[in-house]
Amino acid sequence: MKVSFYRYMLAAFAAASLTAAGSALAQVDAAKSSVTATSKQMNVPVEGKFGKFTAQVKFDPAKPADGNAQFSIDVGSYDLGDESYNDQVRGKDWFDAKTYPTATFVSSAIAPAGANQFKVTGKLTIKGKSQTVVVPVTVSQQGATQTFDGSLPIKRSQFDIGTGEWKDTSVVADDVVIKFHIVAAGK
Secondary structure, rough: OOOHHHHHHHHHHHHHHOOOOOOOEEEEOOOOEEEEEEEEEEEEEEEEOOOOOOEEEEEOOOOOOHHEEEEEEEEEHHEOHHHHHHHHOOOOOOOOOOOEEEEEEEEEEEOOOOOOOOEEEEEEEOEEEEEEEEEEEEEEEEEEEEEEEEEEEEEEHHHHOOOOHHHHOOEEEEEEEEEEEEEEEOO
16 A cells, blocks of 8 residues: 555656746646646556646747746646545645745746747746756647646655655655646636
8 A cells, every 4th residue: 555655746746846937927737737646656656636726828839938837736636547546645744734835946047949839947846845946848739728737756865755664765756747738828
């Protein structure tokens, strides 16, 4: 049971690391958007989803350097599909949601990286620990709606996710992949 919980926690951590670009003064459609985190527990992938997050995005593919993105994720909203695992993930060894209720990402630069591809650099903060990350983002547009897809591999240990008995990476891997699908409509 601890192994499964740990996998779920790791997935939650990954989701918290969400980053993306946004659309010019866009309104993010939370119902169509998602942030997940996938980790491996005993080499078996475990995915969880964050149910609550907010985003502010501004993005014009013709002027990517002028864009910016800010995300705030409610780490207490992480869902592994089982309430007992969710409670463990919110605890001190994992997200410590009472002390650190949100994970954030704030972009500092957006650069083109090929057709519809961009690299978004910014600061990811989880559980009070910050790291500069570069997130590859694919942008597609249909009418006034822009969609931002990407994934970001992180190390949970860099954010003190999984402390105490969970610090050992032989059961729950250190690697976590945060995936996001953000749908935003221009104003």
